[in-house]
Amino acid sequence: GQNIDQPTEMTATEGAIVQINCTYQTSGFNGLFWYQQHAGEAPTFLSYNVLDGLEEKGRFSSFLSRSKGYSYLLLKELQMKDSASYLCAAASGAGSYQLTFGKGTKLSVIP
Amino acid sequence: DTAVSQTPKYLVTQMGNDKSIKCEQNLGHDTMYWYKQDSKKFLKIMFSYNNKELIINETVPNRFSPKSPDKAHLNLHINSLELGDSAVYFCASSQSGQTTEAFFGQGTRLTVV
Numbered sequence: 001g002q003n004i005d006q007p008t009e010m011t012a013t014e015g016a017i018v019q020i021n022c023t024y025q026t027s028g029f030n031g032l033f034w035y036q037q038h039a040g041e042a043p044t045f046l047s048y049n050v051l052d053g054l055e056e057k058g059r060f061s062s063f064l065s066r067s068k069g070y071s072y073l074l075l076k077e078l079q080m081k082d083s084a085s086y087l088c089a090a091a092s093g094a095g096s097y098q099l100t101f102g103k104g105t106k107l108s109v110i111p
Numbered sequence: 112d113t114a115v116s117q118t119p120k121y122l123v124t125q126m127g128n129d130k131s132i133k134c135e136q137n138l139g140h141d142t143m144y145w146y147k148q149d150s151k152k153f154l155k156i157m158f159s160y161n162n163k164e165l166i167i168n169e170t171v172p173n174r175f176s177p178k179s180p181d182k183a184h185l186n187l188h189i190n191s192l193e194l195g196d197s198a199v200y201f202c203a204s205s206q207s208g209q210t211t212e213a214f215f216g217q218g219t220r221l222t223v224v
Contacts (some may be wrong), residue, residue: 033212033213037152041217041218042201042215042216042217042218043154043215044215045212045213045214048211048212085152087154097205097207098144098156098159098166099144099156099213100156101146101153101154101155101156103151103153104153104154106152
């Protein structure tokens with residue numbers, strides 16, 4: 001079976017750093033994605049990890065530990081526009097993979 | 112240039128009707144998906160499809176059926192609509208053989224009344 005767990009809501013201050021955690025249990029694991037979704041819009045890709053370690057992309061970084069079934073998304077220098085839902089998704093299957101999403105973490109950035 | 116496009120964006124219909132949502136991608140991907148996002152914003156896979164294999168999430172009622180006229184299109188047909196079908200439906204595509212990101216369409220907000 002597939003199980004993805006992440007916090008439901010978080011609040012952080014503009015300019016600060018926030019870490020959104022995700023734990024997963026996925027058979028046929030083939031990598032971990034993070035997506036951003038603003039209200040009323042489509043999810044957009046942020047990052048992908050398949051090997052253990054940290055991937056940095058501008059203000060956003062993502063970390064993966066396969067042995068622990070754990071990932072986090074780190075957002076630095078928070079801006080008001082970062083207020084959105086952040087979806088953790090585990091890929092499974094070879095070839096045409098499937099994404100199993102967590103329920104998303106709604107991040108509110110306050111002044 | 113829209114990578115993954117869905118129509119319509121909004122769909123309001125009565126219980127019992129049959130409706131279709133269209134999806135097209137111009138990315139040259141060979142795999143397409145349908146996801147359902149409910150009122151609690153939980154995004155759940157319904158189908159994944161490429162020209163070789165259809166994978167159906169076992170929880171999807173058989174009133175839902177994907178139809179793919181070609182590699183660039185995956186339409187979603189829904190028969191005998193129920194109130195609980197109200198949700199946002201997202202189409203997505205990706206390329207098999209490499210775990211790159213899936214691209215999502217803008218979503219279709221279906222309201223069954």
